[in-house]
Amino acid sequence: MATPTKDKDNFDDLLTCTICLETFKVPKYLPCLHTFCESCINTYIVSSVKKGKITEGFTCPVCRKIVSAVETLERPELWATTLPTNHFVKLMLDKRAIQKAEKMCNSCQLNKESTKANSWCTICEEAFCEQCEKCHKNFKMTARHKLLNIQEMKYGGTPFEVCEVQSCDEHPGKIIEFYCLDHSQPCCTSCATLSHRKCENVTSIQKAASGIKQSTRASSLSQKLRENVIQIGEIIDDRNKNLADIENSTGEIKTRVADIKTEILKHLDRIEETLLTELTSTTKQVGIELKDEVGMLSSYSSAVKKWKTMIDSVLDHGSDQQCLMEINKIEPKIFELQQEMKDLIKHIKSVSVVFSPSSPITDFIKNAQTFGRIKVDKSTVSSLNGNIEMKEEKVDFRTGNINILQVIDVCNGTGTTSGIFVQNLLLFTFRGKNKVVKYDNGGQSLLTELALPDSPEDIAVVTHFKVAVSIPPHAICLIDSDKMALLQTLNFPGIPVYGISFVNEEIFIISHGSTVTWINLSSGQQVNQKRTSGQSYFVLSLSQTDYMYADSYNSVDYVVGNTKKFTYTNSEFIYPRGLGVDCMGNLYIASNSSRNIHQITNTGEFIRRIPASAVGIEKPWTIRFAPGSNKFIVTCISSGKAALCEIVS
Structure with a gap:
């Protein structure tokens, strides 16, 4: 007896639901092309909506892409039923079932009889015994249907093309019969009549799919x-x-610190503790960033591998029509993924933690105020295609000149705005019009806007495209900045909301007047709250443990854990507001009343005072730097304008 060769390929990964880890039951796929059992994705949708208290949609369990809810269905329990069936997976399940067990005649089963099937109709998608096969051939409507011998299919004697027809995703009761060359889209009779009746190049699906498996396109x-x-x-x-290098360098730095420690006096104990705290915090933060990058890249890898398996499987085992269908699904996803990858790669840096001992060591006890310096060195790595390599110009952030690149009239001449950088684009709040607006990376073109339920104040990045906007007095809106869609509105009764800064994806800090409050994003519960002396309208999270906030009309506190590291005060700034930090760790405090920005070190030492006129606005309100860049934006409280600037040598 013949032994199956090609049909012995292992399709377990392709035919296994990633939620229940079992063979698919009613396979349904999402817009990202990830497939799940209908019951599994239904349970996931209901759980996600209930947990997140949202009704606008849900995220894919694998790649976390947002899937919009079905507008015509109010109940999340019904969303899964509207998802398209993955016909190719369904047919591959039929293939495996035929190869692993005896197939019973479907017609006989309707009469409650069990008869072994001899053939499979690729049009009807049914198995027939010898007698039913004869009847099937005798009907005029089915006489020309293609029948395959089940035994030959089972043991590899017949190429396994389970089905010659495909169902329409838009009209599930119809089959695909045409293909619109103008729109590169398969059509059923309803599609051809309603959506493509004016198209000039509509042909049969058989003609369009002819030779597709051998084509250059495939x-x-x-x-x-x-x-x-x-x-x-x-x-x-x-x-x-x-x-791994970061983790190794941490051990090397600790060893070097210990060697230096043995050569100096008791004075080192206090500053050694400060250094090790900074080292641990920096390493942990860098580790979190790298793990986030690996996680995102892994999700891309998972998607591409899945698509690769799918297209190879349909090339080996699917019909021409199936091949065409799968190519139409996957091709646009590849372009979308490459665009996302390019955006992600632009921000990937080669990271190292470097220790620089203070100098002169020999006079350390008398003069040194710090044990050394922990810094993160970043350089952009090669892009996805391996042809582009970005190199950063060395900039002295403490002495460099400030160039005004663009002044953006966000609020049409009046009002308050806050802004951030998100994936090379600019997002601003527009308090007077209850919306968030998105500009290109040069601040020259308004791309799109999103209406909010109330007046927004501050804005902060949660992760990648996810953004949080504070809505006083007690709410925060979560936004997909890529699609400019409102994901969720969180309400915090009794907790005043104004400034907002994220510690990580789970914990964020909100501030208002005389309170600084830590909130868990998943549960919406208050984790901690700190009373201040007042004027704490903005807060800046610098790491897992470090944060900064205004504590009076002319002072700012820097805190590590529960210990105040320093208080910065200056007679030439009144009512400190927005807080910022550049990629070298220098801190910035915007003061609208004094019309200037104070630049200080992360130990509280004064560096310089930047007049508002130097950044092209009147009264500085907030200041934010682009990650790993010399670019920053400063917003104005009175004119509603924002200035895009850069520091250059």
Whole structure:
């Protein structure tokens, strides 16, 4: 008896639900092309909506992409039923069932009889015994249907193309019969009549799919997927190696610190503790950032591998129509993924933690105020295609000149705004019009805007495209800044809300007047609260333990854990408001009343005072730096304008 060869391929990964880890039951796929059992994704949707207290949609369990809710259905319990069925997976399940067990005649089963099936109809998707097969051929409507021998299919004697027809995703009761060349879209009769009746180039699906498996388009897509898998894998390996190097360098730095410690006196005990605290905090924060990058890249890798498996499987085992259908699904996703990858790679830095001992060591006890310096060195790594390598110009942030790149009239001449950088774009709050607006990275073009339920004040990045906006007196809105969609509105009765800063994806800090409050994002519960002397309208989280806030009309406190590291005060700034930090760790305090910005070190030492005129506005309100960049934005409280600036040598 013949032994199956190609059909013995292992499709367990392709046919296994990633939620229940069992073979698919009614496979449904999301817009990102990840497939799940209908019951599994239904349970996940209901749980996500209930947990997040949202009704606008849910995120894919694998790649975390947001899936919008079905507008016509109010009950989340019904969303899963509207998702399209993954017909290719369903047919592959039929294939495996035929290969692993005896198939019973479907017609006989309707009469409550059990008869072994001999053939499979690729049009009807049904199995027939010898007698029913004869009847099937005798009907005019089904006489020309293609029948395959089940025994030959089972043991590899017949190429397994389970089905010659495909169902329409938009009209599930119809089959695909046409293909619109103008829109590169498969159509059923309803689609062709309603949506493509004015198109000039509509042909049969058989003609459009003819030769597709041998086409350059199919082979190029398979090759492109393979290259993406390799490239993403290389970047993940680089991130993991970088993480290991950081962990190794931490041990080396501790050893060096210990060696220096043995040569000096008791005076070192106090500043050694300060250094080790800074080292632990810095290393942990860098580790979190690298793990976030690895996590995101892993999700991309998972998606591409899944698509690669899908396209290779349909090339080997699917029909031409199936091949065309899968290519139409995957091709636009590849372009979208590459765009996202390019945006992500632009921000990937090669990170190292470097220790610089203070000098002169020999006169340390008398003069030194710090044990040494922990800093993070970042350089941009090669992009996805391996042809572009970004190099940063060395800039002295403490003495460099300030160039005004663009002054943006966010609020049409009046009002208050706060702004941030998100994936090379600019987002601003517009208090007077109850909305958030998005500009290009040069601040020259308004791209889009999103209406909010009330007046927004501050804005902060949660992770990647996810953004949080404070809505006084007691609410915060979570936004998808890529799609400019409102994801969730969180209410905190009794907790005043104004300034906002994220410690990590789970914990954020909100401030208002005389309180600074820590909130768990997942549970919405208050974790901690600190009373201040007042004027604490903005807060800046610098690490897991470090944060800064105004504590009076002319002073700012820097706190590590529960210990105050320093208090900065200056007679030439009144009512400190927005707080910022550059990639070198220098701190910035905006003062609208004094019309200036104070730049200080992370130990509270004065560096310089930047007049408001130097950044192109009247009364500085908030200041934010682009991650790993010399660019920053300063907003104005009175004119509603924002200035995009850069520090250059």
